[in-house]
Amino acid sequence: MDLSSVEKDIEKVLVTEEQIKVRISELAAELDQHYADKRPLLLGVLKGAVMVMADLSRAMQIPVEMDWMAISSYGSGTVSSGVVRILKDLDTDVIGRHVLIVEDIIDSGLTLSWLIANLEARGAASVKVVALLRKPDAAKVEVNVAWVGFDIPNEFVVGYGLDYAERYRTLKDVAVLSPAVYS
Numbered sequence: 312m313d314l315s316s317v318e319k320d321i322e323k324v325l326v327t328e329e330q331i332k333v334r335i336s337e338l339a340a341e342l343d344q345h346y347a348d349k350r351p352l353l354l355g356v357l358k359g360a361v362m363v364m365a366d367l368s369r370a371m372q373i374p375v376e377m378d379w380m381a382i383s384s385y386g387s388g389t390v391s392s393g394v395v396r397i398l399k400d401l402d403t404d405v406i407g408r409h410v411l412i413v414e415d416i417i418d419s420g421l422t423l424s425w426l427i428a429n430l431e432a433r434g435a436a437s438v439k440v441v442a443l444l445r446k447p448d449a450a451k452v453e454v455n456v457a458w459v460g461f462d463i464p465n466e467f468v469v470g471y472g473l474d475y476a477e478r479y480r481t482l483k484d485v486a487v488l489s490p491a492v493y494s
């Protein structure tokens with residue numbers, strides 16, 4: 312979906328489609344190098360990571376595998392509590408695997424730190440994280456995100472997989488929603 316189709320709902324564009332494309336290929340090159348002799352398992356967290364996964368995995372040149380989890384964190388709608396429930400588990404056995412978690416955005420990082428601990432407990436050989444976007448609060452938790460696309464301000468963003476009430480996921484850019492949309 313192009314920006315012009317939802318222009319009235321958008322306050323400003325933070326990251327353009329073109330900027331995302333360039334950054335994704337840089338990240339892919341770094342990942343190719345880091346995992347050169349491995350066959351990493353790319354783990355996407357549904358649903359937000361769908362776009363990053365599709366573009367990043369295709370920009371990489373080394374062979375990778377892909378799997379998905381759906382998890383939900385308890386708590387109120389906007390604040391994540393760190394208490395996590397698995398809605399859809401992996402199909403892949405992660406014992407001895409090099410797992411690369413592919414994330415859309417790191418906010419509090421609570422869900423992610425739970426996920427890393429969970430995968431390590433299952434016997435993964437390594438667990439690393441690549442995230443397209445990172446908000447300032449992510450610095451407060453002990454989550455080591457090895458690769459980050461863009462550091463963004465503490466604003467609610469949509470597009471490129473990120474939604475507000477399941478809308479705007481298919482927008483090609485990452486944008487700040489107009490406050491009018493929430494009220």
Ligand code: IMP
Nearest residue numbers: 359391417418419420421422467468473
């Ligand atoms: P946290 O890092 O545990 O706080 O949770 C991060 C998750 O919350 C992300 O994977 C998104 O699904 C969602 N999220 C956080 N910030 C935003 C945002 O600005 N827009 C849309 N979803 C967000």
Ligand code: MG
Nearest residue numbers: 356359360415
């Ligand atoms: Mg997510």
